[in-house]
Amino acid sequence: MATQLPSPPRVGMVSLGCPKNLVDSERILTQLRADGYQMSADYSGADVVLVNTCGFLDSAKEESLEAIGEAIAENGRVIVTGCMGKEAEAIRTRFPQVLAITGAHEYEQVVEAVHAAAPASISPYVDLIPDAGLKLTPRHYSYLKISEGCNHRCSFCIIPSLRGDLVSRRPDAILREAEKLVAAGTRELLVISQDTSAYGIDIRREPRMWKGREVVPHMTDLARELGQIAPWVRLHYVYPYPHVDQVIPLMAEGLVLPYLDIPFQHAAPSVLRRMKRPANDAKVLDRIRAWRDICPDIAIRSTFVVGFPGETEADFEYLLDWLGEAQLDRVGAFRFEPVEGATANLLPDHVPDEVKEERYARVMEKTAAISAAKLQRKVGRTLDVIIDAVDAESGGATGRSYADAPEIDGEVQLRDAGHLSLGHIVPVLIEDADDHDLYGVPA
């Protein structure tokens, strides 16, 4: 049985006035789509209706008020934005039931109002951030979304059908947001997207001015700029395209954390082909070796799917051998699940659940042993650790090294650390290790 997904909330839009207003409407809708909303072509299918008003002439104002009245009569849940936001009192007097009123160009406010009126549900099949991450992200680390959507069509994935093709944000807008986050206390930026290495392809790498110089919308250029803004920058969801090699020297220089999250998903060529994975013909093991030559400390995290339709025992053993060679630092594994709408569901030879379970256990055992051996080699070293939690009573603290992204990787447990504060980055002498975590004391 296919896994059913919650249907995303739908937004209706009535856009009035000049082309500038239309561009504002497009921007708002682009952001809402990136946040998981779908559009509704009619009032009846919408969970909330946005009316983007024009107030240029009295006749335009009257037309805007009529549009608000119609939306209220037809749907009832209405948010008003645009030029008439300046006349909130007049609108409220005539339509007290309006949910929120924001002014022209107040994109963030109008998007927030939509979130409040029709919250988007978070799905692990569609969203990049763990459920808790959205609500519990502490001040000292922040996710920075650089694009939405994806140009690939992996057969197990429904993101392109829900979120559409790649839409990259302008580099200057991303850098501005990064500066704001850092000014508000962020020490670690986690760069996310569906495909970070594809960033900028859709906007044809058109440079934008940032602080008097041009910045090209390309992963390497963006990473270099972000490295000058935040103490820690961590790259997620990178695919092993050749140009990824260019970012490794930035890691060796210390501008970006030596950490790459690359969702390989499998290693056996026939499985990768059926998965329709991007860059599946790249000589990945050679590439990893070359990255380690330039930056020996690089931590590589990945995820894998076991029990994909048609995966044979030989395919699975190929994956285990490949993992032995690749010596990845962090690995997450999933048993294949047929998500509603994924084309992989139509493939023949689905793997029985008990075989998936058995393969899952084997891959976890293998990768835990690799992780334990790699962590053991860190004992005796001093590593920078960012502090996530402090227990003043016990004097202990919990933090993460460069090799640990929040929520998904291991931790560093500290003793004699009750004096530290959240978000501090401190040198820690590593005293012990187990399968996934390190133990140490502030140096």
Ligand code: SF4
């Ligand atoms: S790269 Fe593949 S798995 Fe990732 S979002 Fe795109 S289609 Fe989905």
